[in-house]
Amino acid sequence: MTKNNSLNAGIEFKSGLTWRVIFGLILIALLFIPINIYLNLSTGMSLTTAAVYVIIILLSTITRYSGKPLSRQELFIIYVTTGAAATTIPVYYWLIYRFFFITTPVTYAYKIDGVPLPNLVPDWLCPPLGSLAHLHRTLLQPEWIKPISIITTLFLLSFIADWSLSIMFSYITVELERLDFPFATIDFSLIETLTVQKSEVMRVFMAGFYPGLAYGAILYGGYSLGAQLIPLPWVDLTWFTEKYIPGAIVGIATDPASFAYGLLLPPSISGSLLLGSAMTWILLNHMFTINSSFFPEWAEEYYPGMMISSIYQRSLQRIWISPQIGFALGLAAALIASMRKSIFEAISSGIKMQKRANEYFPSLILALLLYTAGSLGSAILFSLLIPEIPFYMPLLISLVASFMIGALSSHAIGRIGFFPVVPYLWQSIVYLTPYRGLPGWLISPYVCSGAPGSASQAVKVAYLTGTKPKDYFKAWIIAAILNLVFGLLIVDSFWRLAPIPSNIYPASLIYWPLYATNDSLFITRQIKLDPLLILSSGAFSFTVFFAGSLLQKINIPFSPIAFVTGCYTLPTSSITIFLGSLIGHYVIGRYVRKEEWIKIRGVFVAGIFAGVGVFLGLGVSMILIAKSAWVWPW
Template sequence: MSGKEAEGSNPAVGELSPPEEERSGLTWRSFLALIYAIVIFQPAIIWSQLALIGVSLAGISWFVMLVFVELTRLSGKPPTKQETFIIYSLTGLAGSGVFFVNLIYNLYFTISPLTAEFGITDKIPWWYSPPAPLAAKIYKMRTFLHPAFLPILGVWVIFTILGLATDITMGLLTKQLYIDTEKLPFPMQQVPASAILTLTEQPKRMRVFLFFIWIGLLWGALVYGVGILPIPWIDLNRVIHYILPGASFGIPTDLLIYCSGFIIPFHVVVSMFIGSLAVQVIGNSYLVINRVGEFSNEWFPGMSIILTAQRSILHFWMGPFIGIALAAGLIPILVRPKTLIQALSGMIPKKVGEAERVKSKGVISLWLLLGIWFGATIASIIIVHFLVPGYPILIMLFFSLLWSFVWSLTTARSIGLTGQGLDARTGDVLTLTKYGYIAASGYQGVDIWFINPVISTGGASWCASFKVAQLCGCTIKSYILAYLLAYPISLIMGFIFVSQFWRMAPIPSAQFPNVALNWPINVVRSNLWYSGKMFHVFRVEHLLASFIITAVPAALFEIFHVPISMIGVAAGASSMIPVTFGNLIGALLGRFVFERKLGEVWWREHRAVIIAGIGLGEGIVMILRVLYNIIAVSLWALPY
């Protein structure tokens, strides 16, 4: 099997195909259900951010989808797959209310004695926080209803609108390239689509779906409820450090990590494990044994998987990660430019009257997309230049235009092939670029740290959602419209809920231990950067070298159709080793055990349903655990 055949084109056996007819998923039922879900679950999300350490609410979308389907079915009018998709995909908007927690953090940062010790307090700009005396007054009042917040909210609203415009346009562009033209498989997007179709239109698969919901419930109860195993993996670093100092390894305890290997193309899973093994086992061990870089000085025996990854990335791997990802994403396009040309030409009307035909197929004009993206980006640069004249225009142009465009293409391709996005680490790279500029130029202001132009890296996520919408027969227009309608409502509810929590007790305080633990650490870390006391760790030569080293084999693999996915290697390099190891075990079981025992056709038709069932079962347990924690943490505050 050639690399090209493995990575795209025609759907494989059992792979979902989009229906011929698309319909709107935005109805009065789906919209009211979406708003209801936001109102019900947003307090839990906000509370978990404030008070609960290490708690995930990833199962909310699955839970809400199941409740919506069953309630509408009981009403005598079952939901459509389009309505169910809208509910599943947009329930996550409930998390947007956390923005108002960030406003409180801005006040906390401004009045913190730590900020004063670094000499930053008087230099904080007006669009980040009111002046320190006024900020202290508002912080004691515990209210957002103060005119000092108006200019801050005004700047935020402008940049939110510009950011949405750039993300959506890049999502539509990558959709045309990777979904409509190159037809990449998007393996993990098959899972929610299979769940939606099973619940709404495919009763024959319901028995399998329900069985694996029970499997997910039982396993989730043992792992997330009783807690018999550490989550999300068993860390074996204390053991392997006797043999390989600096290396990391672990065994995942989340079934979904293994199940992901069922549906990701086998050669991609192997490539991902190779990338992870090369960095987190061989690479980190080499750095420590040979005393290369600052990471080797910070490392100690027994350092956890997460801490090892964080410190090694900061001190060494950040540049190589970016170089590998850029080469893996761009080389296939450069080797086969016809794909890009075909995708773009399909968005350009060539004859009089062809514009209507293009529009009728749901394709938006290339010039319109690029015009919106370019206009929003340039507008943000102009605003930042007006607010911070010392912010170098070249840096803004590089990140807002070049970086965001290239990275959107790269990470969308990664999702299309591996199901996983690439961590752009844009914040880290931009921070280090600013630091290097300040160190070289002697710029004395700190205002440069408190604002950035629009840097679009969300287009790939929109592209992934568009793929699920396509598989469920939902029009892209109705999905975007539902998002734009629900987002402001979510913000309004977030304003109300955060205000209520703030009135209950100061934030941070003993009643909100998560922020009480993390906010002081964040204040120190930020002030170290702003005051110029942080070291400069990003090395451009590492990026360039890794780009060249990756580009050569990537080009050869594309030309000679070698079934090794360099984008898989890139995704694996930035993934935790237990995740890629679990994916590999799942892929081996799926290919050499389940497919042979159950039959190729049955296995390929039901594997996404199996993953969806386990995900839904685990998600329900997660929700129940969070609700229990919220009740347990809040009971002590009641007056007795």
């Protein structure tokens, strides 16, 4: 047991990684990886945070009745690593997609220099047509050794880079900069409620649980029975607004997560988020629709009656890919410039081997070395496989751009709770090269997707629960290995059971042809990117960050990170978040003292998620039962 005197005096850090936790993670992986994969193939959805709440509640209840309840630290470790172990789609899922890519008629319509795309797929991506691998639906045969080896190696190198980058930025944002992490209170409140179970805390928790349970019954119960009562994931209002603002995306999210998150955010942040969202997806989308001179391909493709999903997909491809890449890189550059002192201090802490930086944190110097090894190794392997793309391109994206994205994700989640995922970043890099091949589009070197953000929040919760961050990072490794090992066997089992896509897995019949079409459009360069637009968008977000900082100094409530995040967030979510923020700040504030509400709101929101999660778990079970009839022969 060790004491931390740097951030919160009096915190006693205890170990949370025990044999019970490891056994629990193995059990979770075995039970929930199959559910997650089947849910994805059948409905297009995956297990969400609400489902994780169900898992934690079940484990906590079982161990409590056994007479040996999980400690707060043990429950925390299971909670934060369940996503890596069970709710992440295994990488081998995409091997079967590649098999589909070379066999579907969709991709034969696209060619490079007159050669159909499937004929350009190398054997280390997927066994070619005519291979013995096509006689049997299984990954466990010699012809798949190369693809499995390549995808496993790339995954491990990327994981090493993500893991080490997360150590560095969690130390910077939690220990040095001490960011708020507004949504960390939800995680802590659930863990605290399940382990302590004080009567006053339980009352607040149940006050959120019952409404969440009722809403979850309405939202997911009808869906699982085939009679949807509330549209999921949003109520589409474009049928009405297109008469006045064609091309704009207008709707209301029906998933309770957006509203619940809004309860925790001040109006200054949720309002900045809504401003960026409305400017991008309502105002500018409308302007570019009625003025065809800006983006003629989008203006030509738009037609009255397009729904939100279609407007989003097509306008993203025709308008917003280039600006969104620029927004993210510009904001990341501004953040790194503003936090340069913290970065140097973190490196200095590691070099000096300060006790406080290494007693409960993994070594910062080791993390820096591993990040360099993982990202550099990923770039080298990619260049060996695809030498046609200059080596400096994967090197820049893995070593430099990923570091910037790590900074952006950790600060975005630390300040506003959200991270704007950068779309098609690697495809955009390939687009800027003269490369005229196929495999360089279908695989990539290490590209940070935002893991340091969620890891930094997990470390913040570790501080709140008194758990050694070292244990979290060790458990993350175990969870990733479980997902890798069990994922291969389970994905293979589903493929042996029935062809993918097939009517047994109906969502794959819808989404996989869309994935193949989208990949083919990129490979044949029919999706256009504009380097000048990327640069100008980056300059815009860079300027917005420092302008926003100046506004905050003169007490104008504007959050530049929330504003730029809004440029990625559909109005369906940003409107609901803003409504939740207004209700939490002004309506509930009339009945509960502000100080009291700030204290209990995390528990209340945790109750909402737990209630929704219980019925989501029941809904998934009902879907599995409904789909379980044997349909042999196909």
